[in-house]
Amino acid sequence: MRIMLTNDDGIHxxxxxxxxxxxxxxxxxxxxxxxxxxxAPLTVQSATGHGITxxxxxxxxxxxxxxxxRGIAVDGRPAxxxxxxxxxxxxxxxxxxxRPDLVVSGMNMGANVGINVLxxxxxxxxxxxxxxxxxxxxxxxHHSTSKPRYDIAARHARQVIDKVLASGVLRSHGCxxxxxxxxxxxxxxPPIRVCPMNTHGIVDAFDKxxxxxxxxxxxxSGTPMEFHATESGTxxxxxxxxxxxxxxxxxxxxxxxxxxxxxxxxx
Numbered sequence: 001m002r003i004m005l006t007n008d009d010g011i012h013x014x015x016x017x018x019x020x021x022x023x024x025x026x027x028x029x030x031x032x033x034x035x036x037x038x039x040a041p042l043t044v045q046s047a048t049g050h051g052i053t054x055x056x057x058x059x060x061x062x063x064x065x066x067x068x069x070r071g072i073a074v075d076g077r078p079a080x081x082x083x084x085x086x087x088x089x090x091x092x093x094x095x096x097x098x099r100p101d102l103v104v105s106g107m108n109m110g111a112n113v114g115i116n117v118l119x120x121x122x123x124x125x126x127x128x129x130x131x132x133x134x135x136x137x138x139x140x141x142h143h144s145t146s147k148p149r150y151d152i153a154a155r156h157a158r159q160v161i162d163k164v165l166a167s168g169v170l171r172s173h174g175c176x177x178x179x180x181x182x183x184x185x186x187x188x189x190p191p192i193r194v195c196p197m198n199t200h201g202i203v204d205a206f207d208k209x210x211x212x213x214x215x216x217x218x219x220x221s222g223t224p225m226e227f228h229a230t231e232s233g234t235x236x237x238x239x240x241x242x243x244x245x246x247x248x249x250x251x252x253x254x255x256x257x258x259x260x261x262x263x264x265x266x267x
Contacts, residue, residue: 008121038071
């Protein structure tokens with residue numbers, strides 16, 4: 001299996017390094033999932049959503065992140081990395097017409113649950129791959145005030161990914177969003193719950209300030225994990241119980257239930 005690994009925190013982020021090592025461990029009882037090729041943003045692109053670059057060039061160059069991880073850093077957004085990777089970088093390396101068997105995006109610094117899925121560059125990269133016909137998985141790690149153990153969280157993520165792939169349910173154009181709860185120490189794999197998104201909005205807050213020129217500006221001061229409401233059994237509720245959430249996603253935003261009503265309006 002050949003896997004393209006990307007993220008939105010940048011190619012040097014500890015999450016992508018840990019996930020790379022979990023997917024392709026150097027030693028141990030767990031065999032590599034496959035050959036992992038990294039194509040990730042050069043800089044942090046958190047909360048850039050599904051933005052893509054049209055009016056400026058995309059610079060791409062290979063870098064050594066550490067002795068075990070080498071990848072292509074793209075001076076663009078997460079969705080740019082997937083577009084460029086699938087259309088140009090991958091066939092340049094493996095031949096015209098070739099594609100990865102799987103695209104994995106993450107491991108993100110912070111959970112991507114609830115309505116955050118719409119803002120997330122991590123999820124956008126995975127959805128872009130699915131849209132282009134490559135099965136994809138987004139992986140995120142919920143943070144707390146203490147220092148997270150990316151290595152342990154990545155090993156947990158690997159176990160979930162193995163289960164996802166073994167199921168045979170994830171196919172072309174499919175996308176699964178995985179969120180790992182706060183991980184601070186060694187322990188057993190947390191319970192895994194398949195659940196829908198929580199669709200209540202984030203509680204927004206902004207600090208009003210003045211710059212040295214006397215101009216008013218606003219600085220976001222809210223937290224992405226505070227929602228107006230949390231439905232039982234959703235991904236947000238699952239995170240609050242320190243359980244792993246698994247949510248299948250789709251990129252078709254059509255509201256099928258209202259197609260008939262709108263057709264009647266314009267009949």
